[in-house]
Amino acid sequence: MRAATASSAAPHADFLGHPKGVFVCFFTEMWERFSFYGMKALLLLYILKYHLFGDDAGFDLLGAYGGLVYAVPVIGGLLADRYLGMRKAVVLGGVLLVLGHLGMAWEGEQARIVDGVVIRDEAALQVFYLSLALIIMGVGFLKPNISTIVGKLYAPEDPRRDSGFTLFYAGINVGALFASLVCAFLGETYGWKYGFGAAGIGMVAGLVVFIWGQKYLYGLAEPNDPAKLRERVGPLSREWWIYAGSIAGALLVWQLIQRTWTVHGAMHLIAVALAVWFVWFLVRHCTKVERQQMLALVLLIIGVLIFFTLYEQTYGSWVTFTDRMLTKDLFGLTPGNYTPGIPWAIFALASSPVLMVTALRASDRGHGGLARTAVIAMVVALAIALVHDVVLVPQTAGSLTFLGAFFIVVLAPIFSWLWPWLARRGLNPSKPAKMAIGLVFAGLAFVPLMLAAQSAGSGVLASVWWLVLAYFLLELGEMCLSPIGLSAVTQLSVARVVGLMMGAFWLATAYSEVLAAQFGKLTSMEVLEGETFDMAVAASRYGDLFQLMLWIGVGSGIAYFVLSPLVRRWMHGVR
Secondary structure, three states: OHHHHHHOOOOOOEEOOEEHHHHHHHHHHHHHHHHHHHHHHHHHHHHHHOOOOOHHHHHHHHHHHHHHHHHHHHHHHHHHHHHHOHHHHHHHHHHHHHHHHHHHOOOOOOOEEEOOEEEOOHHHHHHHHHHHHHHHHHHHHHHHHHHHHHHHOOOOOOOOHHHHHHHHHHHHHHHHHHHHHHHHHHHHHOOHHHHHHHHHHHHHHHHHHHHHHHHHOOOOOOOOOHHHHHOEEOOEEHHHHHHHHHHHHHHHHHHHOOOHHHHHHHHHHHHHHHHHHHHHHHHHHOOHHHHHHHHHHHHHHHHHHHHHHHHHHHHOHHHHHHHHHEOOOOOOOOOOOOOOOOOOHHHHHHHHHHHHHHHHHHHHOOOHHHHHHHHHHHHHHHHHHHHHHHHOOOOOOOHHHHHHHHHHHHHHHHHHHHHHHHHHOOOOOOHHHHHHHHHHHHHHOHHHHHHHHHHHOOOOOEOOHHHHHHHHHHHHHHHHHOOOOHHHHHHHOOHHHHHHHHHHHHHHHHHHHHHHHHHHHHHOOOOOOOOOOOHHHHHHHHHHHHHHHHHHHHHHHHHHHHHHHHHHHHHOOOO
């Protein structure tokens, strides 16, 4: 009821049919994802090429980072729910992210090999590790809470709720799409610090938009019990203990991220502990129906884990494969005398906060025409920049990761129409069937890369279009899998442990990062000083990994198809 009242609290409270706070959250999340994915597209290449880590160490670090990024939000969401409130949590997360991304822009001296020994700038490495820790903690506070704010802007029965979340998730994909085209391109072309710096500046823009737009959130993101938050516990208030704890957490992660085996080991132990608890809970505390629904839920969570173990190869083995074995230019249409300097997306993105603020303020004053014109100008500018940067700007291994978000943007409207169309005809697949289809497509995505590896084994770079086809198949799988996930947790979990099962879902996603890194290590190539890169050996290793991923994806998909009727019965009517 409070959200419904907020919608009508001020004249012109809605914009384009939705609460204006949704657009504030859209922009905050867009820039957070821009900074996050921009940094992620560069991370493995940076530690391999600049700090001269070996492939094994690089993949271990990537897995530890990814695992912590998805595990810490469980804590950040809990603290916001119980004490801090979503606004303060998002601002805290944003500040930590800005500090982390800007810290990544400090490179120090590039590593070099002297008499066969790698000499690294240890001070720069410590700044690098600390920056990763700040980013991990920042995501932990921002990511789970910004989407919760969107939900609070709508009354539970508001029919606009689903389309509002669709709009919000569009912000995620727009941020991810341009992140690679801007940050990865700048980092690989002009210097790593420019790519990481662009990610940091993007997060500053998101934080400024969020703070400026507080009036459109109508107090819905404030703490549930401000007095409890101000209550002193020893020398500090509870609020300042949380801030101090976040800094202490970052310092702890700073140490853990340098000892990747501790993160990987902790993930394995947590997985075992959750499995033991789950068996105990099923046996001691569930009725027959609850037991079957919980088993169905765990099977779906395991399917998500398998899918993202395959998917996260896109930021690991796919990036190194693209860098070493594929051509990069998609179209080769650059005019003879035209040399692209920097992506046009930089200018389009830089103007977008100004245009959005202009649109919202014009709407406040009742100038609907000006507000819509500002939004149209922003969309057109981004579209023109996208076409220019994809067609005319030579791509890099990191910038080509834009293909994932690109196909999500293209396919999402099709699938949002397809599922209701199938449902009206009684043909909409069940959750386990969609899981099966998604896993099969994820497995098939590795077939084009197997063919590319076979082609590159002759010593000639394979066509980048094999990668395009792989991303297309992979995103078809994600579109099938996307209706499954958090909704299944809320629908199938026993009510008294739904929070724990939600945490288990995110921890499964975190665990998939660790597993993906371990699989990626199967492609490791340690080229010693004075040696040349052996394309034939590399092609064989990549081909073996891609074939293994194919069989894991397709095999799991077939298993879920076989189990689908049983899982549907265990779901007891949940769609």
